[in-house]
Amino acid sequence: xxxxxxxxxxxxxxxxxxAMLPYFIEEYGNASSIYxxxxxxxxxLEEARTTVANAIGAEESEIIFTSGGTEANNHAIKxxxxxxxxxxxRFEQLSIITSAAEHHAVLEPCEFLSxxxxxxxxxNVNDRCQVDTEELASRLSADTTLVSIMSVNNxxxxxxxxxxxxxxxxxxxxxxxxxxxxIQALGKIAIDVKELNIDxxxxxxxxxxxxxxxxxLFIRRGIxxxxxxxxxxxxxxxRGSTENVALAVGFAKAVTIMREEWNERxxxxxxxxxxxxxxxxxxxxxxxxxPDEDSVNSIVNxxxxxxxxxxxDGEALLIRFDLEGIAVSNGxxxxxxxxxxxxxxxxxxxxxxxxxxSVRVSISKDTKADDLDAFLGxxxxxxxxxx
Ligand SMILES: Cc1ncc(COP(=O)(O)O)c(C=O)c1O
Numbered sequence: 546x547x548x549x550x551x552x553x554x555x556x557x558x559x560x561x562x563x564a565m566l567p568y569f570i571e572e573y574g575n576a577s578s579i580y581x582x583x584x585x586x587x588x589x590l591e592e593a594r595t596t597v598a599n600a601i602g603a604e605e606s607e608i609i610f611t612s613g614g615t616e617a618n619n620h621a622i623k624x625x626x627x628x629x630x631x632x633x634x635r636f637e638q639l640s641i642i643t644s645a646a647e648h649h650a651v652l653e654p655c656e657f658l659s660x661x662x663x664x665x666x667x668x669n670v671n672d673r674c675q676v677d678t679e680e681l682a683s684r685l686s687a688d689t690t691l692v693s694i695m696s697v698n699n700x701x702x703x704x705x706x707x708x709x710x711x712x713x714x715x716x717x718x719x720x721x722x723x724x725x726x727x728i729q730a731l732g733k734i735a736i737d738v739k740e741l742n743i744d745x746x747x748x749x750x751x752x753x754x755x756x757x758x759x760x761x762l763f764i765r766r767g768i769x770x771x772x773x774x775x776x777x778x779x780x781x782x783x784r785g786s787t788e789n790v791a792l793a794v795g796f797a798k799a800v801t802i803m804r805e806e807w808n809e810r811x812x813x814x815x816x817x818x819x820x821x822x823x824x825x826x827x828x829x830x831x832x833x834x835x836p837d838e839d840s841v842n843s844i845v846n847x848x849x850x851x852x853x854x855x856x857x858d859g860e861a862l863l864i865r866f867d868l869e870g871i872a873v874s875n876g877x878x879x880x881x882x883x884x885x886x887x888x889x890x891x892x893x894x895x896x897x898x899x900x901x902x903s904v905r906v907s908i909s910k911d912t913k914a915d916d917l918d919a920f921l922g923x924x925x926x927x928x929x930x931x932x
Pocket of ligand 1: 553613615697729749
């Protein structure tokens, strides 16, 4: 199988698996226990926390491990709203600004809070899938509680100006917290929470060859948000539940390797992406959805010329690639199971047709040029059949 869906998840690195194994077998202690076995677990957990913190310029006390990116996003968004309510505000007095192109793990917690009366504004994105900071500025007010804008879009690969978003927010609505879902940014662009001046930031391990089921939420020192999980004093009272030491160790190992191999990975991704773009641009049937500028090197999203679209069935297209042994997606399939039009492409102003009939190719350190050639071969064959 040729795997070109690395934005959905990545293959676990063998070295990560090796690092985790002892914590599934002999080092099974509870990190809160005071005896030796527990202390081993605690040491491993805290080392993992330091590693993840260092990767984004944070301090270890600013990182809490979660069950994944979805939980971290839910914690950031609901935790901020509940904290404001704890401080005496009513939900009706709170206001969240996000974008229409966010992952469902941001959009749905916002919708959940809307059902309690929290005002939610979804900023438009432009045709390059980026938020306009001027539009953000015009929406900020004394009521704004939270601004949550993703660093990198998971379907298109566009990079948002998160530093500028934080700067404008601090300037115009200093009471508001700024959160970014940086899941697709980790391992693709440098992240420095101090430089970005961000308050809350979400990461997930399985997008960087780490294990599934673990993520992290950065909470800037001094900021209090309400926990999502009550029932234990773990994670400095910010997330109840016995810590998953093995997965934390795996996350840290994945991050360590990512940093050690940074230069070669960046070069590898860049060469492959530009090769793919070059080849796609030679095909008159193809229209790129991913912009050339301000996008990561891991994602290429494209659709087809207008006159070809009626002949294409988006779902059948993906199944056809699957039958040819190639795993690609349309970017939104991972959450739906059945093919819904992509809300991201719709937010970019593309029609329903394009939102149903686009393909996302996402690559990683494991992708080879031959994989892309095999994909391009099938794509060319399909185009000939449709002509
Ligand atoms: C941008 C973005 N946010 C959130 C998530 C959800 O993360 P997790 O699978 O770790 O819950 C994903 C993964 O699909 C993502 O790409």
